[in-house]
Amino acid sequence: MTERREAVLAAVLALLVEKGAAALTMTAVARSASCSKETLYKWFGDRDGLLTETVRWQASKVRAGAYDRQHLDAGALRESLEGFAANWLSVISSETSVALNRVAIGQAETLGGIVLANGRFAIGERLKGLLLDARNARLVAFDDAEEAFRTFFGLVGRDIQIRLLLGDRFTIDGAAIADDARRAVQQFLALYGATKTPAQAG
Amino acid sequence: MTERREAVLAAVLALLVEKGAAALTMTAVARSASCSKETLYKWFGDRDGLLTETVRWQASKVRAGAYDRQHLDAGALRESLEGFAANWLSVISSETSVALNRVAIGQAETLGGIVLANGRFAIGERLKGLLLDARNARLVAFDDAEEAFRTFFGLVGRDIQIRLLLGDRFTIDGAAIADDARRAVQQFLALYGATKTPAQAG
DNA sequence: ACCGAACCGTAACGTACGGTACGGTCATAT
DNA sequence: ATATGACCGTACCGTACGTTACGGTTCGGT
Numbered sequence: 001m002t003e004r005r006e007a008v009l010a011a012v013l014a015l016l017v018e019k020g021a022a023a024l025t026m027t028a029v030a031r032s033a034s035c036s037k038e039t040l041y042k043w044f045g046d047r048d049g050l051l052t053e054t055v056r057w058q059a060s061k062v063r064a065g066a067y068d069r070q071h072l073d074a075g076a077l078r079e080s081l082e083g084f085a086a087n088w089l090s091v092i093s094s095e096t097s098v099a100l101n102r103v104a105i106g107q108a109e110t111l112g113g114i115v116l117a118n119g120r121f122a123i124g125e126r127l128k129g130l131l132l133d134a135r136n137a138r139l140v141a142f143d144d145a146e147e148a149f150r151t152f153f154g155l156v157g158r159d160i161q162i163r164l165l166l167g168d169r170f171t172i173d174g175a176a177i178a179d180d181a182r183r184a185v186q187q188f189l190a191l192y193g194a195t196k197t198p199a200q201a202g
Numbered sequence: 203m204t205e206r207r208e209a210v211l212a213a214v215l216a217l218l219v220e221k222g223a224a225a226l227t228m229t230a231v232a233r234s235a236s237c238s239k240e241t242l243y244k245w246f247g248d249r250d251g252l253l254t255e256t257v258r259w260q261a262s263k264v265r266a267g268a269y270d271r272q273h274l275d276a277g278a279l280r281e282s283l284e285g286f287a288a289n290w291l292s293v294i295s296s297e298t299s300v301a302l303n304r305v306a307i308g309q310a311e312t313l314g315g316i317v318l319a320n321g322r323f324a325i326g327e328r329l330k331g332l333l334l335d336a337r338n339a340r341l342v343a344f345d346d347a348e349e350a351f352r353t354f355f356g357l358v359g360r361d362i363q364i365r366l367l368l369g370d371r372f373t374i375d376g377a378a379i380a381d382d383a384r385r386a387v388q389q390f391l392a393l394y395g396a397t398k399t400p401a402q403a404g
Numbered sequence: 405a406c407c408g409a410a411c412c413g414t415a416a417c418g419t420a421c422g423g424t425a426c427g428g429t430c431a432t433a434t
Numbered sequence: 435a436t437a438t439g440a441c442c443g444t445a446c447c448g449t450a451c452g453t454t455a456c457g458g459t460t461c462g463g464t
Contacts, residue, residue: 030412031413034412035412036413037412037413037454038413038453039410041452041453042410047451047452047453101364101368104368105304105307105308105368106223108304112367115368116365116368120364150360153361154356154357154360154361155353155357156356157356158352159359161364162303162322163318165307167310167318168315168318187393190392191393227421227422228422228423229420229422232442237441237442238441238444239422239423239424239442240423240425240441240442241440243423243424244440249421249422249423
Protein backbone atom coordinates (compact mmCIF):
# COMPACT_ATOMS: atom_id res chain seq x y z
CA MET A 1 0.00 0.00 0.00
CA THR A 2 1.85 3.00 -1.31
CA GLU A 3 1.28 6.44 0.06
CA ARG A 4 -0.24 7.81 -3.13
CA ARG A 5 -2.76 4.96 -3.15
CA GLU A 6 -3.77 5.77 0.39
CA ALA A 7 -4.24 9.39 -0.54
CA VAL A 8 -6.70 8.33 -3.22
CA LEU A 9 -8.59 6.11 -0.80
CA ALA A 10 -8.63 8.89 1.74
CA ALA A 11 -10.17 11.14 -0.88
CA VAL A 12 -12.84 8.53 -1.55
CA LEU A 13 -13.61 8.37 2.14
CA ALA A 14 -13.74 12.12 2.50
CA LEU A 15 -16.09 12.43 -0.45
CA LEU A 16 -18.26 9.67 0.97
CA VAL A 17 -18.52 11.36 4.33
CA GLU A 18 -19.07 14.86 3.02
CA LYS A 19 -21.22 14.35 -0.04
CA GLY A 20 -22.68 10.89 0.33
CA ALA A 21 -22.53 7.86 -1.89
CA ALA A 22 -24.52 9.45 -4.70
CA ALA A 23 -21.85 12.09 -5.29
CA LEU A 24 -19.08 9.53 -5.42
CA THR A 25 -18.46 9.57 -9.15
CA MET A 26 -15.16 8.57 -10.67
CA THR A 27 -14.76 12.10 -11.97
CA ALA A 28 -15.28 13.53 -8.51
CA VAL A 29 -12.76 11.11 -7.03
CA ALA A 30 -10.20 11.95 -9.68
CA ARG A 31 -10.63 15.67 -9.16
CA SER A 32 -10.62 15.36 -5.38
CA ALA A 33 -7.54 13.15 -5.36
CA SER A 34 -5.83 15.18 -8.08
CA CYS A 35 -5.26 12.14 -10.19
CA SER A 36 -6.52 11.12 -13.58
CA LYS A 37 -9.36 8.74 -14.15
CA GLU A 38 -7.03 6.59 -16.18
CA THR A 39 -4.91 6.09 -13.11
CA LEU A 40 -7.96 5.17 -11.06
CA TYR A 41 -8.89 2.50 -13.55
CA LYS A 42 -5.36 1.24 -13.86
CA TRP A 43 -4.98 0.94 -10.10
CA PHE A 44 -8.41 -0.26 -9.03
CA GLY A 45 -9.92 -1.87 -12.09
CA ASP A 46 -13.32 -0.33 -11.91
CA ARG A 47 -15.59 1.61 -9.60
CA ASP A 48 -16.42 -1.47 -7.59
CA GLY A 49 -12.76 -2.26 -7.10
CA LEU A 50 -12.15 1.25 -5.83
CA LEU A 51 -14.99 0.94 -3.34
CA THR A 52 -13.86 -2.48 -2.23
CA GLU A 53 -10.32 -1.28 -1.71
CA THR A 54 -11.57 1.70 0.27
CA VAL A 55 -13.70 -0.45 2.53
CA ARG A 56 -10.83 -2.86 3.12
CA TRP A 57 -8.42 -0.07 3.83
CA GLN A 58 -10.69 1.57 6.35
CA ALA A 59 -11.44 -1.78 7.96
CA SER A 60 -7.74 -2.43 8.41
CA LYS A 61 -7.46 0.79 10.37
CA VAL A 62 -10.21 -0.09 12.82
CA ARG A 63 -8.50 -3.05 14.36
CA ALA A 64 -8.11 -2.31 18.02
CA GLY A 65 -9.06 -3.43 21.47
CA ALA A 66 -6.85 -6.33 22.32
CA TYR A 67 -6.97 -6.95 26.03
CA ASP A 68 -4.38 -7.92 28.56
CA ARG A 69 -4.55 -11.66 29.05
CA GLN A 70 -2.59 -11.53 32.27
CA HIS A 71 -4.29 -11.82 35.65
CA LEU A 72 -7.95 -11.50 34.73
CA ASP A 73 -9.81 -10.46 37.84
CA ALA A 74 -13.18 -8.79 38.13
CA GLY A 75 -11.75 -5.33 37.80
CA ALA A 76 -9.62 -6.18 34.77
CA LEU A 77 -12.57 -7.87 33.13
CA ARG A 78 -14.78 -4.87 33.65
CA GLU A 79 -12.08 -2.63 32.33
CA SER A 80 -11.52 -4.74 29.25
CA LEU A 81 -15.22 -4.93 28.53
CA GLU A 82 -15.58 -1.21 28.89
CA GLY A 83 -12.66 -0.76 26.55
CA PHE A 84 -14.31 -2.95 23.95
CA ALA A 85 -17.62 -1.18 24.38
CA ALA A 86 -16.18 2.33 24.20
CA ASN A 87 -14.08 1.46 21.19
CA TRP A 88 -17.00 -0.10 19.40
CA LEU A 89 -19.25 2.84 20.18
CA SER A 90 -16.71 5.32 18.92
CA VAL A 91 -16.35 3.32 15.72
CA ILE A 92 -20.01 2.93 14.87
CA SER A 93 -20.83 6.51 15.74
CA SER A 94 -18.06 7.96 13.60
CA GLU A 95 -19.07 9.68 10.40
CA THR A 96 -16.66 7.48 8.53
CA SER A 97 -18.27 4.31 9.76
CA VAL A 98 -21.75 5.58 9.01
CA ALA A 99 -20.83 6.58 5.48
CA LEU A 100 -19.01 3.32 4.83
CA ASN A 101 -21.76 1.17 6.24
CA ARG A 102 -24.23 3.03 4.05
CA VAL A 103 -22.42 2.14 0.86
CA ALA A 104 -21.81 -1.39 2.08
CA ILE A 105 -25.51 -1.82 2.73
CA GLY A 106 -26.25 -0.36 -0.67
CA GLN A 107 -24.02 -3.03 -2.17
CA ALA A 108 -24.53 -5.76 0.36
CA GLU A 109 -23.56 -8.47 -2.10
CA THR A 110 -20.07 -7.19 -2.70
CA LEU A 111 -19.20 -4.95 0.25
CA GLY A 112 -21.42 -6.11 3.09
CA GLY A 113 -19.38 -9.21 3.74
CA ILE A 114 -16.18 -7.23 4.07
CA VAL A 115 -17.68 -4.83 6.58
CA LEU A 116 -19.27 -7.64 8.53
CA ALA A 117 -16.07 -9.64 8.65
CA ASN A 118 -14.01 -6.70 9.86
CA GLY A 119 -16.67 -5.25 12.11
CA ARG A 120 -19.25 -7.39 13.82
CA PHE A 121 -17.42 -10.69 13.40
CA ALA A 122 -13.93 -9.43 14.11
CA ILE A 123 -14.95 -7.86 17.37
CA GLY A 124 -17.03 -10.94 18.12
CA GLU A 125 -14.03 -13.23 17.88
CA ARG A 126 -11.87 -11.00 20.02
CA LEU A 127 -14.53 -10.49 22.62
CA LYS A 128 -15.41 -14.17 22.79
CA GLY A 129 -11.80 -14.86 23.62
CA LEU A 130 -12.05 -12.49 26.54
CA LEU A 131 -15.36 -13.96 27.64
CA LEU A 132 -14.01 -17.50 27.58
CA ASP A 133 -11.01 -16.47 29.63
CA ALA A 134 -13.35 -14.75 32.05
CA ARG A 135 -15.43 -17.89 32.31
CA ASN A 136 -12.35 -19.96 33.02
CA ALA A 137 -11.58 -17.51 35.78
CA ARG A 138 -15.13 -18.04 37.08
CA LEU A 139 -15.91 -14.38 36.60
CA VAL A 140 -18.86 -14.93 34.29
CA ALA A 141 -21.20 -17.79 33.54
CA PHE A 142 -22.77 -18.69 30.22
CA ASP A 143 -23.34 -21.70 28.02
CA ASP A 144 -22.71 -20.16 24.64
CA ALA A 145 -20.05 -17.51 24.14
CA GLU A 146 -21.60 -16.46 20.86
CA GLU A 147 -24.93 -15.79 22.53
CA ALA A 148 -23.27 -13.95 25.36
CA PHE A 149 -21.41 -11.79 22.90
CA ARG A 150 -24.57 -11.01 20.96
CA THR A 151 -26.22 -9.82 24.15
CA PHE A 152 -23.22 -7.65 24.88
CA PHE A 153 -23.39 -6.31 21.34
CA GLY A 154 -27.03 -5.39 21.81
CA LEU A 155 -26.49 -3.77 25.19
CA VAL A 156 -23.69 -1.64 23.80
CA GLY A 157 -25.05 -0.63 20.44
CA ARG A 158 -28.77 -0.52 21.20
CA ASP A 159 -30.42 1.75 18.62
CA ILE A 160 -27.41 3.88 17.86
CA GLN A 161 -26.22 2.36 14.61
CA ILE A 162 -29.60 2.05 12.90
CA ARG A 163 -30.55 5.57 13.88
CA LEU A 164 -27.34 6.98 12.50
CA LEU A 165 -27.64 4.95 9.32
CA LEU A 166 -31.16 6.22 8.80
CA GLY A 167 -29.97 9.78 9.10
CA ASP A 168 -30.98 10.66 12.64
CA ARG A 169 -28.91 13.67 13.67
CA PHE A 170 -27.31 12.27 16.71
CA THR A 171 -24.11 13.37 18.32
CA ILE A 172 -22.49 11.29 20.99
CA ASP A 173 -19.35 12.70 22.51
CA GLY A 174 -16.59 10.99 24.40
CA ALA A 175 -18.24 11.42 27.77
CA ALA A 176 -21.49 9.92 26.55
CA ILE A 177 -19.57 7.02 25.03
CA ALA A 178 -17.81 6.38 28.32
CA ASP A 179 -21.10 6.50 30.18
CA ASP A 180 -22.74 4.20 27.69
CA ALA A 181 -19.87 1.76 27.88
CA ARG A 182 -20.05 1.68 31.67
CA ARG A 183 -23.79 1.16 31.66
CA ALA A 184 -23.61 -1.61 29.06
CA VAL A 185 -20.91 -3.46 30.96
CA GLN A 186 -22.77 -3.00 34.21
CA GLN A 187 -25.86 -4.52 32.64
CA PHE A 188 -23.92 -7.29 30.97
CA LEU A 189 -22.27 -8.29 34.22
CA ALA A 190 -25.62 -8.13 35.98
CA LEU A 191 -26.85 -10.72 33.50
CA TYR A 192 -23.77 -12.88 33.14
CA GLY A 193 -21.56 -12.11 36.10
CA ALA A 194 -20.86 -15.07 38.33
CA THR A 195 -20.35 -12.82 41.32
CA LYS A 196 -23.71 -11.49 42.39
CA THR A 197 -23.92 -7.87 41.45
CA PRO A 198 -27.04 -5.84 42.08
CA ALA A 199 -29.46 -6.37 39.21
CA GLN A 200 -30.45 -2.74 39.35
CA ALA A 201 -29.11 -0.77 36.45
CA GLY A 202 -29.85 1.98 34.00
CA MET B 203 -55.51 4.72 -1.39
CA THR B 204 -57.09 3.00 -4.34
CA GLU B 205 -56.50 -0.63 -5.10
CA ARG B 206 -54.64 0.01 -8.31
CA ARG B 207 -52.25 2.30 -6.50
CA GLU B 208 -51.54 -0.34 -3.93
CA ALA B 209 -50.86 -2.82 -6.68
CA VAL B 210 -48.20 -0.50 -8.04
CA LEU B 211 -46.63 -0.06 -4.61
CA ALA B 212 -46.73 -3.79 -4.10
CA ALA B 213 -44.86 -4.19 -7.37
CA VAL B 214 -42.25 -1.72 -6.18
CA LEU B 215 -41.83 -3.67 -2.99
CA ALA B 216 -41.59 -6.97 -4.79
CA LEU B 217 -38.95 -5.61 -7.16
CA LEU B 218 -37.04 -4.19 -4.24
CA VAL B 219 -37.03 -7.48 -2.40
CA GLU B 220 -36.22 -9.63 -5.40
CA LYS B 221 -33.82 -7.53 -7.40
CA GLY B 222 -32.55 -4.89 -5.03
CA ALA B 223 -32.60 -1.13 -5.16
CA ALA B 224 -30.30 -0.89 -8.16
CA ALA B 225 -32.80 -2.70 -10.38
CA LEU B 226 -35.64 -0.47 -9.33
CA THR B 227 -35.94 1.62 -12.47
CA MET B 228 -39.12 3.36 -13.45
CA THR B 229 -39.29 1.21 -16.55
CA ALA B 230 -38.99 -1.95 -14.49
CA VAL B 231 -41.72 -0.78 -12.15
CA ALA B 232 -44.01 0.07 -15.04
CA ARG B 233 -43.46 -3.30 -16.65
CA SER B 234 -43.82 -5.18 -13.38
CA ALA B 235 -46.98 -3.30 -12.42
CA SER B 236 -48.36 -3.42 -15.96
CA CYS B 237 -48.84 0.27 -16.08
CA SER B 238 -47.31 3.02 -18.14
CA LYS B 239 -44.52 5.24 -17.01
CA GLU B 240 -46.73 8.20 -17.70
CA THR B 241 -49.15 6.93 -15.09
CA LEU B 242 -46.34 6.49 -12.60
CA TYR B 243 -45.30 10.09 -13.05
CA LYS B 244 -48.85 11.36 -12.94
CA TRP B 245 -49.59 9.51 -9.73
CA PHE B 246 -46.34 9.84 -7.85
CA GLY B 247 -44.64 12.88 -9.29
CA ASP B 248 -41.18 11.44 -9.67
CA ARG B 249 -39.06 8.51 -8.63
CA ASP B 250 -38.53 9.89 -5.17
CA GLY B 251 -42.26 10.33 -4.67
CA LEU B 252 -42.83 6.74 -5.67
CA LEU B 253 -40.25 5.53 -3.18
CA THR B 254 -41.61 7.74 -0.44
CA GLU B 255 -45.13 6.54 -1.04
CA THR B 256 -43.94 2.93 -0.96
CA VAL B 257 -42.12 3.41 2.30
CA ARG B 258 -45.10 5.14 3.87
CA TRP B 259 -47.49 2.48 2.65
CA GLN B 260 -45.39 -0.35 4.02
CA ALA B 261 -44.93 1.52 7.29
CA SER B 262 -48.69 1.88 7.66
CA LYS B 263 -49.03 -1.88 7.44
CA VAL B 264 -46.56 -2.57 10.22
CA ARG B 265 -48.52 -0.91 13.00
CA ALA B 266 -49.28 -3.58 15.53
CA GLY B 267 -48.64 -4.62 19.09
CA ALA B 268 -51.00 -2.60 21.20
CA TYR B 269 -51.21 -4.13 24.61
CA ASP B 270 -54.08 -4.69 27.01
CA ARG B 271 -54.08 -1.86 29.50
CA GLN B 272 -56.35 -3.71 31.90
CA HIS B 273 -54.97 -5.40 35.03
CA LEU B 274 -51.24 -5.26 34.41
CA ASP B 275 -49.64 -7.92 36.57
CA ALA B 276 -46.25 -9.55 36.20
CA GLY B 277 -47.56 -12.20 33.85
CA ALA B 278 -49.40 -9.74 31.63
CA LEU B 279 -46.35 -7.50 31.49
CA ARG B 280 -44.12 -10.34 30.45
CA GLU B 281 -46.61 -11.39 27.86
CA SER B 282 -46.95 -7.89 26.43
CA LEU B 283 -43.20 -7.43 26.31
CA GLU B 284 -42.76 -10.73 24.55
CA GLY B 285 -45.44 -9.69 22.12
CA PHE B 286 -43.59 -6.47 21.35
CA ALA B 287 -40.31 -8.28 21.02
CA ALA B 288 -41.62 -11.04 18.78
CA ASN B 289 -43.45 -8.58 16.59
CA TRP B 290 -40.42 -6.36 16.27
CA LEU B 291 -38.16 -9.30 15.47
CA SER B 292 -40.51 -10.58 12.81
CA VAL B 293 -40.61 -7.13 11.26
CA ILE B 294 -36.90 -6.42 11.14
CA SER B 295 -36.06 -9.90 9.92
CA SER B 296 -38.56 -9.83 7.09
CA GLU B 297 -37.20 -9.49 3.59
CA THR B 298 -39.48 -6.55 3.04
CA SER B 299 -38.11 -4.65 5.99
CA VAL B 300 -34.53 -5.38 5.00
CA ALA B 301 -35.08 -4.19 1.44
CA LEU B 302 -36.92 -1.09 2.55
CA ASN B 303 -34.37 -0.18 5.18
CA ARG B 304 -31.67 -0.57 2.56
CA VAL B 305 -33.19 2.01 0.28
CA ALA B 306 -34.03 4.26 3.20
CA ILE B 307 -30.41 4.15 4.32
CA GLY B 308 -29.32 4.83 0.77
CA GLN B 309 -31.48 7.95 0.82
CA ALA B 310 -31.29 8.77 4.48
CA GLU B 311 -32.10 12.42 3.88
CA THR B 312 -35.50 11.78 2.35
CA LEU B 313 -36.56 8.31 3.44
CA GLY B 314 -34.65 7.63 6.62
CA GLY B 315 -36.83 9.87 8.70
CA ILE B 316 -39.99 8.13 7.58
CA VAL B 317 -38.65 4.70 8.43
CA LEU B 318 -37.34 5.91 11.77
CA ALA B 319 -40.60 7.58 12.67
CA ASN B 320 -42.68 4.54 11.82
CA GLY B 321 -40.19 1.98 13.11
CA ARG B 322 -37.86 2.74 15.96
CA PHE B 323 -39.74 5.75 17.31
CA ALA B 324 -43.24 4.40 16.85
CA ILE B 325 -42.48 1.23 18.75
CA GLY B 326 -40.58 3.31 21.27
CA GLU B 327 -43.62 5.43 22.09
CA ARG B 328 -45.91 2.45 22.41
CA LEU B 329 -43.47 0.50 24.51
CA LYS B 330 -42.73 3.42 26.77
CA GLY B 331 -46.43 3.61 27.51
CA LEU B 332 -46.38 0.03 28.61
CA LEU B 333 -43.24 0.54 30.65
CA LEU B 334 -44.69 3.54 32.46
CA ASP B 335 -47.84 1.61 33.28
CA ALA B 336 -45.68 -1.20 34.54
CA ARG B 337 -43.72 1.18 36.69
CA ASN B 338 -46.94 2.59 38.15
CA ALA B 339 -47.89 -0.97 38.99
CA ARG B 340 -44.50 -1.37 40.69
CA LEU B 341 -43.56 -4.15 38.31
CA VAL B 342 -40.44 -2.48 37.01
CA ALA B 343 -38.10 0.24 38.21
CA PHE B 344 -36.25 2.81 36.12
CA ASP B 345 -35.57 6.50 36.04
CA ASP B 346 -35.82 7.15 32.35
CA ALA B 347 -38.34 5.31 30.21
CA GLU B 348 -36.46 6.22 27.06
CA GLU B 349 -33.27 4.66 28.37
CA ALA B 350 -35.14 1.58 29.52
CA PHE B 351 -36.69 1.22 26.11
CA ARG B 352 -33.35 1.57 24.37
CA THR B 353 -31.97 -1.24 26.48
CA PHE B 354 -34.97 -3.35 25.58
CA PHE B 355 -34.42 -2.48 21.94
CA GLY B 356 -30.83 -3.63 22.16
CA LEU B 357 -31.62 -6.83 23.99
CA VAL B 358 -34.22 -7.74 21.38
CA GLY B 359 -32.53 -6.72 18.17
CA ARG B 360 -28.89 -7.39 19.09
CA ASP B 361 -26.92 -7.85 15.85
CA ILE B 362 -29.80 -9.08 13.75
CA GLN B 363 -30.70 -5.98 11.81
CA ILE B 364 -27.20 -4.86 10.91
CA ARG B 365 -26.24 -8.36 9.83
CA LEU B 366 -29.26 -8.65 7.59
CA LEU B 367 -28.73 -5.19 6.15
CA LEU B 368 -25.13 -6.05 5.34
CA GLY B 369 -26.25 -9.14 3.48
CA ASP B 370 -25.54 -11.88 5.99
CA ARG B 371 -27.61 -14.88 4.97
CA PHE B 372 -29.54 -15.38 8.09
CA THR B 373 -32.85 -17.12 8.49
CA ILE B 374 -34.76 -16.84 11.70
CA ASP B 375 -38.00 -18.78 11.87
CA GLY B 376 -40.98 -18.34 14.14
CA ALA B 377 -39.62 -20.64 16.81
CA ALA B 378 -36.32 -18.79 16.96
CA ILE B 379 -38.17 -15.49 17.17
CA ALA B 380 -40.26 -16.75 20.06
CA ASP B 381 -37.14 -17.99 21.82
CA ASP B 382 -35.34 -14.73 21.23
CA ALA B 383 -38.30 -12.73 22.49
CA ARG B 384 -38.47 -14.81 25.66
CA ARG B 385 -34.77 -14.46 26.29
CA ALA B 386 -34.79 -10.72 25.70
CA VAL B 387 -37.71 -10.17 28.04
CA GLN B 388 -36.14 -12.42 30.62
CA GLN B 389 -32.98 -10.38 30.49
CA PHE B 390 -34.83 -7.09 30.48
CA LEU B 391 -36.80 -8.04 33.55
CA ALA B 392 -33.64 -9.26 35.23
CA LEU B 393 -32.25 -5.76 34.76
CA TYR B 394 -35.34 -3.67 35.37
CA GLY B 395 -37.82 -5.91 37.16
CA ALA B 396 -38.81 -4.64 40.61
CA THR B 397 -39.50 -8.16 41.79
CA LYS B 398 -36.18 -9.88 42.22
CA THR B 399 -35.76 -12.37 39.45
CA PRO B 400 -32.63 -14.49 39.13
CA ALA B 401 -30.00 -12.52 37.27
CA GLN B 402 -28.90 -15.68 35.52
CA ALA B 403 -29.99 -15.73 31.89
CA GLY B 404 -28.93 -16.62 28.40
C1' DA C 405 20.70 14.52 -23.79
C1' DC C 406 17.46 11.05 -24.39
C1' DC C 407 14.14 7.17 -23.53
C1' DG C 408 10.34 5.19 -21.47
C1' DA C 409 7.22 4.73 -17.86
C1' DA C 410 3.96 6.71 -15.06
C1' DC C 411 0.71 10.03 -14.60
C1' DC C 412 -2.28 14.25 -15.28
C1' DG C 413 -6.07 16.69 -17.55
C1' DT C 414 -9.50 16.42 -20.72
C1' DA C 415 -12.13 14.95 -24.40
C1' DA C 416 -14.89 11.44 -26.23
C1' DC C 417 -17.93 7.21 -26.35
C1' DG C 418 -21.63 4.16 -25.08
C1' DT C 419 -25.17 3.27 -22.24
C1' DA C 420 -28.67 3.42 -18.97
C1' DC C 421 -32.02 5.81 -16.80
C1' DG C 422 -35.29 9.65 -15.40
C1' DG C 423 -38.67 12.06 -17.47
C1' DT C 424 -41.87 13.41 -21.54
C1' DA C 425 -44.71 12.89 -25.66
C1' DC C 426 -47.85 10.48 -28.48
C1' DG C 427 -50.91 7.22 -30.64
C1' DG C 428 -54.19 3.64 -29.53
C1' DT C 429 -57.73 1.35 -26.47
C1' DC C 430 -61.36 0.85 -23.31
C1' DA C 431 -64.91 2.29 -20.15
C1' DT C 432 -68.22 5.51 -18.72
C1' DA C 433 -71.31 9.28 -19.18
C1' DT C 434 -74.37 12.05 -21.80
C1' DA D 435 -73.54 7.04 -31.04
C1' DT D 436 -70.24 9.87 -29.55
C1' DA D 437 -67.34 12.41 -26.58
C1' DT D 438 -64.31 12.42 -22.60
C1' DG D 439 -60.87 10.92 -19.92
C1' DA D 440 -57.92 7.56 -17.84
C1' DC D 441 -54.53 4.52 -19.00
C1' DC D 442 -51.29 1.35 -21.68
C1' DG D 443 -47.26 0.59 -24.61
C1' DT D 444 -43.62 2.52 -26.84
C1' DA D 445 -40.70 5.67 -28.74
C1' DC D 446 -38.04 9.55 -27.75
C1' DC D 447 -35.01 13.19 -25.38
C1' DG D 448 -31.51 14.91 -22.35
C1' DT D 449 -28.27 13.97 -19.13
C1' DA D 450 -25.10 11.88 -16.16
C1' DC D 451 -21.89 8.59 -15.40
C1' DG D 452 -18.64 4.59 -16.14
C1' DT D 453 -15.10 3.65 -19.10
C1' DT D 454 -11.65 4.43 -22.69
C1' DA D 455 -8.44 7.08 -25.49
C1' DC D 456 -5.08 10.60 -26.22
C1' DG D 457 -1.86 14.43 -26.00
C1' DG D 458 1.22 16.63 -22.83
C1' DT D 459 4.30 16.64 -18.68
C1' DT D 460 7.33 14.99 -15.13
C1' DC D 461 11.00 12.20 -13.64
C1' DG D 462 14.26 8.50 -12.89
C1' DG D 463 17.63 5.72 -15.38
C1' DT D 464 21.29 5.34 -18.90
